[in-house]
Structure formats: C-alpha cells, structure tokens
Amino acid sequence: MQYNHQEIEKKWQKFWAENQTFKASNFSHLPKYYVLDMFPYPSGAGLHVGHPLGYIASDIYARFKRHKGFNVLHPQGYDSFGLPAEQYAIQTGQHPAKTTEENIKTYRRQLDKIGFSFDWDREVRTSNPEYYKWTQWIFIQLFNSWYNKNTEKAEDISTLISIFENEGNINVNAVCDTEIPEFSSEDWKYFSKKQQQEMLLKYRLSYLSDTEVNWCPALGTVLANDEIVNGVSERGGHPVIRKKMTQWSMRISAYAQRLLDGLSTIDWPQPLKDSQTNWIGRSQGAMVEFKIQNTEFKISVFTTRPDTIFGVSFMTLAPEHELVSQITTPEQKAAVEAYIESTAKRSERERMADIKTISGVFTGAFAEHPFTKKPIPIWIGDYVLAGYGTGAVMAVPCGDQRDYDFAKHFGIDIPNIFENVDISEAAHADKEGTVIANSDFLSGLSYKKALQKAIEALEENGFGYGKINYRLRDAVFSRQRYWGEPFPVYYKDGMPQMIDEKHLPIVLPEVEKYLPTEDGKPPLGNAEVWAWDSKNCSVVTNQLIDNETIFPLELNTMPGWAGSSWYFNRYMDSKNADEFASKEALNYWKEVDLYIGGSEHATGHLLYARFWQKFLFDKGFVPVDEFAKKLINQGMILGESAFVFKATYFVKNGCDIDKSNDDILIKIPVVLVSKSLFNSDDDFERVVKNYLLKNNFLNQNNENLLMIVRTPLHTDVSLVNSSNELDIEGFKKWRAEYKDAEFICEENDRDSSRAVRTYKVGREVEKMSKSKYNVVNPDEICEEYGADALRLFEMFLGPLEQTKPWKTSGISGVYSFLKKLWKLYHSGENGTFYVDNSPPLEGLGEAFKTLHKTIKKVTEDIENFSFNTSVASFMIAVNELTALQCNKRAILEPLLILISPYAPHISEELWHKLGHDTSISTAEFPVFEEKYLVESTKNYPVSFNGKMRFTLELSLDLSVSEIEKAVLNHEKTIAQLQGKSPKKVIIVPGKIVNIVE
RNA sequence: GCUGAAGUGGUGGAAUUGGUAGACACGCUGGACUUAAAAUCCAGUGGGCAGUAAUGCUCGUGCGGGUUCAAUUCCCGCCUUCAGUACCA
DSSP, X not given: OOOOHHHHHHHHHHHHHHHTTTOOOSSOSSOEEEEEEOOOOOOTTOOOTTTHHHHHHHHHHHHHHHHTTOEEEOOOOBOOOOHHHHHHHHHHOOOHHHHHHHHHHHHHHHHHXXXXXXXXXXXXXXXXXXXXXXXXXXXXXXXXXXXXXXXTEEEEHHHHHHXXXXXXXXXXXXXXXXXXXXXXXXXXXXXXXHHHHHHHXXXXXXXXXXXXXXXXXXXXXXXXXXXXXXXXXXXXXXXXXXXXXXXXEEOGGGGHHHHHHHGGGSBOOHHHHHHHHHXXXXXXXXXXXXXXXXXXXXXXXXXSOGGGGGGOOEEEEOTTOTTHHHHOOHHHHHHHHHHHHHHHTSOHHHHHHOOSOOOOEXXXXXXXXXXXXXXXXXXXXXXXXXXXXXXXXXXXXXTOHHHHHHHHHHTOOOOOOBXXXXXXXXXXXXXXXOBBOSOXXXXXXXXXXXXXXXXXXXXXXXSEEEEEEEOOOOEEOOBSXXXXXXXXXXXXXXXXXXXXXXXXXXXXXXXXXXXXXXXXOOGGGGOSXXXXXXTTTEEEOGGGOOSSSEEEBOOOBOOTHXXXXXXXXXXXXXXXXXXXXXXXXXXXXXSEEEEEEOGGGTTTHHHHHHHHHHHHHHTTSSSOSOSEEEEEEOOOEEEEEEEEEEEEEEEOTTSOOOHHHHHHHHHSOOEEEOGGGOSSHHHHHHHHHHHHHHTTSSOTTTGGGEEEEEEEEEEOGGXXXXXXXXXHHHHHHHOGGGTTOEEEOEEEOSSTTSOXXXXXXXXXXXXXXXXXXXXXXXXXXXXXXXXXXXXXXXXXXXXXXXXXXXXXXXXXXHHHHHHHHHHHTBOSGGGOOBOBXXXXXXXXXXXXXXXXXXXXXXXXXXXXXXXXXXXXXXXXHHHHHHHTTOOBHHHHHHHHXXXXXXXXXHHHHHHHHTTOOSOGGGSOOOOOOGGGGOOSEEEEEEEETTEEEEEEEEETTOOHHHHHHHHHTSHHHHHHHTTOOOSEEEEETTTEEEEEO
C-alpha cells in the first residue's frame, strides 16, 4: 500500500474536528500548559510558507505537552482590525468587515490544511464587537484609574478624589502631567465640575493631551516618522506639517520601572529584553534649572552628569522649544526663524540619523550658571529633540562628544574640568577613574563622589534635584481611522465622558466613505448615527445632538495594539459575555507558558501587553502581572527569488550617430539570456552580440556602436522547477510583453535525437513578498507533499530562531523520509501493513538502541526547541531500522509517538493501523531507558599532537594505564612515533587518547 | 553611530561543561531498473598532493593573534553580513 498523504491528511483533520480532539477544558486535574502564537493579521494575500513556521513549532510543543500528560490550551484567532483592510475599503468601497471576513476564511482554510492542534472553539477576533466590548471596558478602567507612587500601583480614581477632598493635591505622589498647580481641599470644593474633571484628567491613566503629530493636510491624516521622506509624505509626496492635536494617551510611563523590573522574572530572549530595556531607557541624574538673564524664564534640563556642571559652556534647545520665540533677541530673530523653518521640514528620524552635519543658531540670549552665575550662551540645534527629556540640554563640550563637536564647529569655549586629561582632540566621556578639576567644591573628587555632591548642592540651593528619567514616552492611543475599536466616550461641555459599562459594546457605525471628512475630521465624522443619548443610553442620529442630553461621540478609534494587548486572557474564556474572562478560568490558566512570535514586536505589542497586564493585575482583574512566562522569537523565512536576464541596449556615445543607429535599436528583439551562459557582464555582452550577429540583426560594422547592459527581472518562482529551469511558455503567458522575446538557452544535445533547450534562471535570497514573485504558498506544498512533509521541512530548515532561506527543492528529503517510515510498517506481501507482535527477542538490541537513542535526543531537542535536529534524528532512526529490517511492534509503536508531534497525520494513521481506536495525541510519550545504550567498548580516536590518526576499539573497563599500554603497543602508534618516545600521553577514559610527540 | 544576532563544503545546516569537524538532507556524479522518462534503489561526493590500488600526507569552521596535550567551541583585536534603532543629554 502506497503512502497517500492527501487521503490520510483529510481523514484525520476531519476526525480531529469531529471528535474535538484538541478542545481544552477549563477544569482538569492535569497540570495546565498554555501555548500561544502571536495571532495573525488576516491580510488579503493569504499565508505564505514563512507564516506557519512559528505555528508549527508551537504546535509540536503543544502536542508534545499533551503526550507528557498536560492539559494544553493552544488557541488561535485574528488581529482583525488594521490599516490594509481600511485602505482596501477606501479604494473599493467595500466594508472592511466584509473583506476581513473573507480573508479570515482564507486563513482558516490554509491553517486547517496544516494540521494544527488548535482549539478553534476559543477563536477570537479583535474586530468582533463581543471581543472589543472588553477592549472598551479596559479603556474605561484605565480612565478611571490613577497611578499612586506611594503604593506603586494603579488605584481607582475615587481614592484620588477623596484625597483631593480632604487635603488637596499637595501630598499626592502620582504619575501625572507636568506642572500641575497646587491646590487645597478648599480650592477643590470651589472648583467647578468642569475644573474638577480637567484636573482629574491630568492624573488618569488614559487621558487627553495635546500631542505633536505629523499632519498631512492633503491626505487628511497623521503619518508615522517612516512614512515621511524629505519632509513630504512617502505616498503622494504631499507636504507634512507638525501640528498639535488633542488625542488620547496612555500613561505607560507610570509603569516604566516595573516594566524594567519585570524583565528579570520572565524567560524571554535576551536581545528582546535588551531592546525593551533600551526603549524604556532609564537614566539616573538630575534636573537642573537655569535662569535666563534679564527675563523671568527658566530652562529645565535633565543631565546624567551633574558632576560636570562646571564644564557647561553653552546650552542647546530644540528648535521647537516653547521658550525659543520668547528669548530670541531681535538681532538673531531672522536667523533663528530661518533655522526653525529648515528643521521643521526634517522628520524626527532624519534628524536623529544624521550625525555628521552640525547645525545650530545662537538665540542671542544668555542663561545664568546656577553656581558661578556666569552667562551661558543659549543656542538652538536640531540634534536636540523636543520630545525627549525637557527638549533642552546643558552642553559640556569637554565631556560629551556631540557637545564637543558643536562647540568646535561654532568656536564656543571648551573649558576642561578633568584632571590630567587631554581634550585637545576629543571629549573625555569616561567616568571611571576620572577626577574632576576646575570645579569649585567638586574639584579633586572622583566621578562618583562629585555626582553625589553636585546633586546635594543643587538640592540645597534649590537649583535642581536628583532624578531618574525614563526615555519611554506615554503612548498615543488615538487613531484617525475607521477600522478600529470605537471609544466608549462622548463629549459633554468639551469634557470626555465614559459610557457606562453596561451599555457596551459601542459598535462601529456605518459610514458612506472611509476617508477623513472634508474639514479634516476622522472617518467617523462621516457617520450619521454617531451621537450618545445619555437618557435612553443608546447611539442615535447626529441630528438630535442638543448638548443637553444628547452628545457627540468620540471620532477617533483605538490603535492596532489595543486589541492585542490582552487577547491572551480572553482565550482562557473566550465566550464569556459577563466578564472578559471568569475568575476561575484566569486562576486556572494564569498566564501563557510559551509564547512564540516575531522579534519585530519587541517594543510595540510586547511592551503594551505587559503594561496592560500589570494594570489589570493592580486592579485585581488578573492573577499574575506578567502574561507570558517564556517567549521565543522565530526567525524569518526568506524567499528564493528567480531572475531572467534581459539585454538592454544603448547606442554608445562618441560614435558617429546617424539614422541607421536608431534602426539598430528598432530591429533588434528583446533578448533574455539563460544564467548558465554567463558569469560576468562581459560574458553576457558576448553572448548577446553573438546571437545578434548570427541572426543578422547586427553586422560587423555596427557591432561596436552597441552597449549591452544586463537587467535582471523578477520572475514568478512557480514558473521555475527545482533545477532552476524556466517554463518559457508559462513565462510568455504570464508576461505578455515578452511573448515575442528571444530566449537564449543552453543547448543540451547529448542525446542527438532530442535536443533539449533549457533556460536557467538566476537565484537570490530576499524577503518573501508578492512584489518579488517569490512567495511560496503552503497550500501547494500540502497538495503535492502533504502537511506532514511541510511541517517536517519547515523545522528541518534550521534553528527556529534563525533567519533562513526557503528552498522548495529540499522538501523531497523529508517526503522520502515519510515514505520510508510508511514502508517500515508495510513489510507484508505487496507492501501490505504488517508488524510483528511477538515480544522482543535476542538480537533486537540494535533496534532498541536506535529507539532509545532517538527518544533521548528528541526529548532533549523538544525541550530545547531544537526541532531541526530531531527531524534529523528521526531520519537516522528510520534509516537504521530499515537497514535492520525491523518490523517489531515493540519498536515501531513508541517510534510513532515520538514522531507524531511533528508529523501527526501519518502517525495517527499508522497508530490506528496498529489497532488503536483513540487518537495518538494523548498516548504517553516514550521514556528513555539508559540500559539500552550501555556500551562495553569505545572506538577511541587516537591523536598525535591533537591530530586524529587512527581509531582503536578498546573495552571501557580498561584502566588508564591499560589504555595507555594498549595504545602505545599498537603498531600504528609505533609507526607514527618512529622510535621516539612520547613526551606525554593524555587519556580521557571513554573519550579520547592524545599522544604528545 | 549604537544595540543585538550571525559568519562552517556547491546549498540548508550538525557538532560547543574544549576531545574523531562536516551528522542529516538538498544538489551533483556514476551505476541498477526502464523502450524512454519519472519514481525507486545502490555507490561516491570539503580542497590539494602522492599512489594502479588499499591508503597516506596536507590544508581547512570570516581574518590576525593568544591560552591549551587538544579550539568551530575559551580570551584579545579586526573584517563582513543581517536585523533593530533611540544623538535619551
């Protein structure tokens, strides 16, 4: 009987679905294990073979854990809000919900083909109102909370209100907006309702604030830094301006320290932890205030080096700094304004990337040094960014290379405040071993002591204070988009009001157009039924807005990361209509035990999700404050692009050009040259010229007029076979413009009866993408080789975490492995199923050795997520058992369980043929027994000076001196030594022998 | 610039408490089967040199040093590629 993957895989996928084999129970005596994939955004392009890599790994692990006796939760769902669906809606007018639904269907169909052990009953979709109801609910919880630094946790806003009522805000230690005026309990009582609400907003964890954004008036939208090139939008090239916009923000900065501390409690990859650490960017230093001479203004700066305060010789402000316009002197005004204008055109990213050009302008104003009272010139420079710190730096050129370069460039003083340090060439940024000089009371002190003393002095004199600063900025939570979660918010008297939880979800309204409105409002501004009737608690038509009982609703929607910041909790109890998840479910599953996904989410999704989890933990909604114990980043699978090589012609300059030359270009055809015919540009040119001469498109006279350039063109990889040969007819059909092109091929006429013409393409490894025509669809692989082969091959490609190229030709290796495996169980007549049920006999030692060697290796490999090496050991096992002609049930049955996490369909089929009527998925994983691997001899490698010369089989019972004797008496040793006596003999019993000559 | 990861045959990769480099697979070459092809099976396959051959020698894990009886593995210094990215003051 032949191995028929299509039949087998269909059969078992159906069986698993019908029997709900992988349904996870929230009540079990078994230990729990929660394996999660980062859920996909269902794009219109469908899955390519790169996508399932992580899913296959997590599925293998989930199946392994089931074999090991765990109650496994392995869900899947869709991050189904997102920009591509919206853009498609703008282009085609189709509702994003519709296209998203279609895309999800495609994804599901593709995923089902690969044989994942997902519990689909728990599927979530972030765009589903039953789901985003709880996203809105969490938003309300955040709005109703503030961060108390005394208790180091989020608390209900009511506790803050009662503090205000009793003592005002003087003793409140909260994470909040900067520069909140102090008020007493009396003041609070006299505040109007609106004033009170305004004040509370400064403390809430989700709050409204004016944020600077990149506004593109032509597109009516806000752009990300990387969507802006040279000050204009990447799409369309429209001008972009910086604009302040009132937007929702999340006070993630409140959690900066806890997000940092939590990293040491979770088993995540170090590079990922590093990037979160750097993103949060904790730095210890001091805030220092500088008075501006002849004004009442002050400039606050944060510095990590208050010990170098006597080295300050100028200050630099960001061009956008609010004081710039007020302190600039009339003489400098024109220069400053011109500079501000020029920097406004540069994106933040550009300004940051460019470290070579030094630019800046003097404002004409002077600050006063807090200790020396000396005047300090105030400059502006675009290397200082408004959004970071206070948007101002105290420049210490002798201790900071950037400041040094700036000072050198503009001829500013560079005072040296370090003992015995030469700063004529470069700044001295080292801290260790540095002694401060020329610094009044800090002179003679080491860096550490000076730092401490400087902060003390700042605090004593009221010039500043010690501070820990974080780079992490509060997260903007508003998007001017349609296809996202609506806010459960309406506006009364300009103040945001939360809609009561019991009226959630607030469902996304229908709109005519998905574009921003003509007056620049977000797409929800197009909705006609988008007002809140606070009496009847329902969404009503805008015409009824009276601002008495019926109010306008929020027009922004939530960002992409909202729904993904808590979905892992929803899977625990995905159908619960009363809570985001029940207490029982949350307390049973607690957190994700293994989370697999890409490293590109390091500072987005993974940071926000940790933030929300900590918040939910503070409020007692979840039992743990880190949502994922262990995380693995799977690497990207790259595509193997294929190229044809087109000849592009130019008439050479400097020649006598007459009309006939144009004729040359007109009459010569489009020529595509096989990669096998050239290795260099010269080869290429020669091949093309030979062709043109031979076919009289060119004659010897005009040959020299022509310049031939090679242009590689991407070709669809599905038109290329595993030997890199192009399907020429297919290519012509695919690209009609080349239907008359001439393909210069390799003439392969060994067999004179049939000359074979082959066109070989060039290959290059690139990211898999539609535009490069190198996308390989998993459906086609499943069709031709089966899901088991796909799963094995994706794992076999290389280490999970690594980036690696996909090469479809390699899949034949795992496919023939599956066929060999199948054969092992079909040793009957004419290949019928047969296993020998007799108990193991003498002489089965080798087969048991193979089995247990494999059990050991595979168990270790799975636990180390080294899936590629276990596939190799399966191959070795099957090769060895085939050689042994092993057909014993005692070997073949446990072998099947080992393989089943990787290749579940074939394993399930053979398992049932072995006589089982329940799924293999819960069969107990075989246990490794040392006794089968015990050896009595060792084939010792014998080295001379570390170079292996021969091997020698010796009993493992021998003592060191017996081994030495045996080795030294061996004829090959004697020959090798040529009569010399060895200087030293190193023997590691059971490992090696090394003789030093 | 900074941070992180990685450099091993024609290709993907294997081997690190230092101990036989190249497992396993692709590809390639030769052979068997076939009218032929596919499929399948068998053998060979890092480079160089010597030998009819068995075999032996030699070089070899990005480069240059070092430690060691022994280095792909440890240390120092460089180079290259990929990814991320913050001038964080």
